[in-house]
Amino acid sequence: MLWFHGAIATMNNQWSALRNRFRNGFPFLCALALLASCSRANQENRVVVYTSVDDVYSRDIAERFTRQTGVQVLLLTDTEETKSTGLVNRLIAEKDRPQADVFWSGDPARTEVLKRHGVTMAYRSASASPRQLAMGDAEQHFTALSSRLRVLLYNRDLVPPDRVPQSVFDLAKPEFRGRACVANPLFGTTSMHAAALFQLLGEERAREFFASLTSNHVAMLSSNGEVKRRVAAGDYAIGLTDSDDANVALQDGKPVGWVLPDQEGIGTLLIPNAVCLIAGGPHQDNGRKFIDFVLSAEAETLLAESSAVQIPLREGLPTPKFFHRPLNEIRTMKIDYSALADQLEHLSGGFLGEWVSEHTNEAAPRTP
Amino acid sequence: MNWQRRNLLSRWVGLAIVMGAALLPTIWLLSGGASLNELSRPFWGSVGRSLKQGVMVLGLSVAIGWPFGTVLALVKIPGRRLLFCLMAIPIFTPAFLWAIGLSSFQGFLAYKWRAWFDGFPGAVWASSAQTLPFVVVGSALSALVLPQSLRDSARMASGVRGLFGQAARYNWPAALGAGLFATIFSLSDPGVSQIMGYHSIATEVLIALGAHYDLHLAATKALVWAALLLPVLMFASWFVFTRLKGAFFGRNPQPGLPINPGLARWFVAAGLLTIAAVVVLPSFSGFFRPLFKGGLAEPIRFVGAAVRQAWPTTFGVALVSASVATILGLIGNLLCRRESAMIRWLVLCSFFLLTLPVSLHALGFARILSILPAWMDPVTRGSSVGLGVCLGLKFVSIPILLCLYANNQRSAAQDDTARMHGVPAARYGLKVCLPQILPAITASAVIVAMLSVADVAGALTLQPAGQATLATRLFAILDNASERALAVWSLGFVVLGMVGIGALWIGWDGFQRIAGRRPL
Numbered sequence: 001m002l003w004f005h006g007a008i009a010t011m012n013n014q015w016s017a018l019r020n021r022f023r024n025g026f027p028f029l030c031a032l033a034l035l036a037s038c039s040r041a042n043q044e045n046r047v048v049v050y051t052s053v054d055d056v057y058s059r060d061i062a063e064r065f066t067r068q069t070g071v072q073v074l075l076l077t078d079t080e081e082t083k084s085t086g087l088v089n090r091l092i093a094e095k096d097r098p099q100a101d102v103f104w105s106g107d108p109a110r111t112e113v114l115k116r117h118g119v120t121m122a123y124r125s126a127s128a129s130p131r132q133l134a135m136g137d138a139e140q141h142f143t144a145l146s147s148r149l150r151v152l153l154y155n156r157d158l159v160p161p162d163r164v165p166q167s168v169f170d171l172a173k174p175e176f177r178g179r180a181c182v183a184n185p186l187f188g189t190t191s192m193h194a195a196a197l198f199q200l201l202g203e204e205r206a207r208e209f210f211a212s213l214t215s216n217h218v219a220m221l222s223s224n225g226e227v228k229r230r231v232a233a234g235d236y237a238i239g240l241t242d243s244d245d246a247n248v249a250l251q252d253g254k255p256v257g258w259v260l261p262d263q264e265g266i267g268t269l270l271i272p273n274a275v276c277l278i279a280g281g282p283h284q285d286n287g288r289k290f291i292d293f294v295l296s297a298e299a300e301t302l303l304a305e306s307s308a309v310q311i312p313l314r315e316g317l318p319t320p321k322f323f324h325r326p327l328n329e330i331r332t333m334k335i336d337y338s339a340l341a342d343q344l345e346h347l348s349g350g351f352l353g354e355w356v357s358e359h360t361n362e363a364a365p366r367t368p
Numbered sequence: 369m370n371w372q373r374r375n376l377l378s379r380w381v382g383l384a385i386v387m388g389a390a391l392l393p394t395i396w397l398l399s400g401g402a403s404l405n406e407l408s409r410p411f412w413g414s415v416g417r418s419l420k421q422g423v424m425v426l427g428l429s430v431a432i433g434w435p436f437g438t439v440l441a442l443v444k445i446p447g448r449r450l451l452f453c454l455m456a457i458p459i460f461t462p463a464f465l466w467a468i469g470l471s472s473f474q475g476f477l478a479y480k481w482r483a484w485f486d487g488f489p490g491a492v493w494a495s496s497a498q499t500l501p502f503v504v505v506g507s508a509l510s511a512l513v514l515p516q517s518l519r520d521s522a523r524m525a526s527g528v529r530g531l532f533g534q535a536a537r538y539n540w541p542a543a544l545g546a547g548l549f550a551t552i553f554s555l556s557d558p559g560v561s562q563i564m565g566y567h568s569i570a571t572e573v574l575i576a577l578g579a580h581y582d583l584h585l586a587a588t589k590a591l592v593w594a595a596l597l598l599p600v601l602m603f604a605s606w607f608v609f610t611r612l613k614g615a616f617f618g619r620n621p622q623p624g625l626p627i628n629p630g631l632a633r634w635f636v637a638a639g640l641l642t643i644a645a646v647v648v649l650p651s652f653s654g655f656f657r658p659l660f661k662g663g664l665a666e667p668i669r670f671v672g673a674a675v676r677q678a679w680p681t682t683f684g685v686a687l688v689s690a691s692v693a694t695i696l697g698l699i700g701n702l703l704c705r706r707e708s709a710m711i712r713w714l715v716l717c718s719f720f721l722l723t724l725p726v727s728l729h730a731l732g733f734a735r736i737l738s739i740l741p742a743w744m745d746p747v748t749r750g751s752s753v754g755l756g757v758c759l760g761l762k763f764v765s766i767p768i769l770l771c772l773y774a775n776n777q778r779s780a781a782q783d784d785t786a787r788m789h790g791v792p793a794a795r796y797g798l799k800v801c802l803p804q805i806l807p808a809i810t811a812s813a814v815i816v817a818m819l820s821v822a823d824v825a826g827a828l829t830l831q832p833a834g835q836a837t838l839a840t841r842l843f844a845i846l847d848n849a850s851e852r853a854l855a856v857w858s859l860g861f862v863v864l865g866m867v868g869i870g871a872l873w874i875g876w877d878g879f880q881r882i883a884g885r886r887p888l
Contacts, residue, residue: 048833074832076831087828090731094737099749186578235474252851356410358410
């Protein structure tokens with residue numbers, strides 16, 4: 001029995017020691033956690049960057065910038081799936097006293113929205129190339145850089161080589177009835193694509209196109225990422241998404257292929273990144289330095305070599321091998337980017353808003 | 369004057385300040401003005417669909433969760449803690465993750481079955497998986513505190529069936545209240561609707577934010593929805609209030625012992641485990657499917673680095689939000705005492721607060737922080753304190769309701785006796801009231817902390833630049849990390865949460881033993 005009592009006594013001792021340790025340690029742990037989260041508050045040699053470019057790509061650029069300049073980058077990332085709370089809304093909410101110095105957007109429409117809300121300020125970067133400036137804002141509130149393209153992703157197990165779609169209008173072909181998907185056209189790059197179609201085709205033809213999607217039971221998914229996942233999993237045969245999603249699916253070894261749509265017709269949509277300086281940001285000089293760096297050949301090359309396979313806008317830099325041809329040989333939609341934000345606002349409050357509501361609930365089942 | 373009615377006016381003012389602080393961020397967004405004319409036809413359609421979804425979710429979760437929780441509380445079954453931990457997973461798992469898992473689960477099914485996990489059925493399934501745990505926990509906690517004397521008399525009168533009948537009569541208001549609470553809360557989250565392709569009221573708010581970038585319009589939509597729910601909320605608050613008053617007179621505060629039905633307890637355990645598995649596994653299996661192929665070393669390294677980066681902020685946010693919510697909840701309770709009108713209003717405001725989306729609350733909070741003096745920035749915007757306070761205010765309904773429930777289980781005669789014998793209020797509160805509501809305080813702090821850890825909408829709006837919580841890190845890599853990394857991340861998130869809950873439970877039992885009470 002002695003050993004038993006001994007064991008109990010030891011356990012009791014251990015328990016009280018543990019309790020004391022907990023009593024002493026817990027407040028310390030709490031203080032440590034709070035301090036750790038406050039620790040960066042007093043450093044001035046930094047720049048605060050909000051970005052909707054995916055974390056895996058933007059972090060590399062930020063780290064490279066810090067190594068070169070010694071300026072610490074406090075990065076706040078977002079994804080296209082963050083529609084409810086996107087950084088754009090945060091920037092609008094913080095407008096009275098912004099925390100951010102730079103907003104680096106995955107597309108120019110959001111920066112245009114910020115410009116209208118008076119969140120951005122003009123900055124003409126000395127390191128911007130003529131094409132970067134030309135594709136940016138005329139008043140220099142944002143400058144364009146590396147671009148993605150809209151692509152049609154297809155599942156190789158479900159689509160034979162001779163039936164590979166070649167146009168966004170193929171989504172409405174009877175052979176893909178109930179087997180095609182797109183992301184919600186109210187959000188992200190799909191909304192830009194929708195607005196671009198309205199700009200190029202005109203109101204009537206664009207409405208007809210959307211009506212044909214409904215009648216062909218094209219599924220509307222939450223994001224381009226989901227389009228990629230569901231096509232790769234074989235839930236759908238084809239889907240409309242971005243070039244970086246297609247590349248990630250291929251790198252993951254998924255049985256997918258991709259095509260640039262409408263190379264014989266209206267062309268595909270080029271979606272440049274856009275970077276802007278925030279008016280009243282606390283570290284504007286560092287913000288300017290960061291913008292200069294992001295627009296540089298080095299940053300564009302990094303983005304091109306990453307799995308985002310973004311096409312450099314700067315003249316003389318090679319297009320990623322993923323696309324098999326240089327940018328000037330790719331037919332892109334000839335649209336007025338600065339008018340897209342207006343169109344988006346008009347469409348989301350009108351036709352597209354209603355189309356999404358009806359399409360979601362009445363017209364198209366989301367399962368093949 | 370009755371001491372319950374003393375300082376009534378100042379207490380009303382105090383209560384208005386507490387609830388005003390919680391509601392202020394969303395109302396602040398209306399400051400720019402928005403009009404009802406802006407609400408389009410899809411908005412009104414989404415109202416109907418959300419109501420339909422809400423009724424289904426509430427019905428399902430109460431139908432399954434209420435008996436589940438009652439059995440869990442009354443029967444001594446093997447693996448009870450594991451079952452509780454399993455059922456708690458959806459509470460601390462971000463809603464979008466849950467919905468994505470369910471969406472991926474469709475890959476396992478034949479085409480003809482997939483429609484059951486998409487659109488309206490998918491939204492109901494994913495939301496129910498998140499409301500069910502609240503009903504289970506609510507009904508179980510409510511049945512757990514049934515005194516032994518009451519259990520004995522019920523069993524003597526009509527056997528085990530009588531015991532269950534008695535327990536069910538006692539805990540159904542808690543089950544229904546928890547179900548209503550969780551349903552209202554889940555309807556305000558856009559993640560599920562978005563991923564399941566169901567155009568609900570949360571989608572409408574999302575469109576106002578993500579497509580129009582119009583914070584006023586989003587706030588108007590959310591508040592109109594809350595106003596439309598007002599009759600339901602008023603009924604719920606009246607209902608909860610009347611049940612709060614049903615305290616046992618001079619009951620034994622010790623909870624009774626669970627019954628041991630012998631071999632049958634294994635069958636009961638198997639039945640409950642099956643239900644828990646049906647709720648939890650579809651989403652899990654969909655999400656962890658990629659783990660079965662390829663190496664895990666690289667994803668584990670990737671996740672390890674992300675956890676190291678995110679834990680201080682996550683811990684800080686959970687700590688601050690749980691503290692803020694619990695303290696405000698206690699203050700609300702102290703102000704109300706047993707004053708019927710005040711309790712009714714407090715309950716109504718708590719339910720009303722739940723109908724408002726976290727994203728709007730956070731955006732309003734961000735706007736308020738931007739007009740505060742700059743010297744406050746290191747704390748309010750440069751640390752996890754701002755986000756913690758915001759989430760604490762948003763989730764204040766939880767401690768308010770749980771503490772009101774616990775506090776009102778004490779007989780009013782006890783209070784009167786103490787007052788007549790001149791027991792100082794502080795001593796009475798510390799020695800009598802606090803021990804009685806301590807389980808409610810602990811439970812609400814844990815639930816608020818778990819919800820804060822799972823929150824993405826608030827964190828993305830208020831987390832300091834350069835920092836991230838575990839949920840937002842997970843969110844940030846969602847699109848472009850490898851599927852295996854994402855699966856390891858999700859699994860790690862769930863395991864860490866389960867370990868945390870298990871540790872808390874064991875710690876709580878130890879505390880109860882030290883205090884000479886019977887563990888739950």
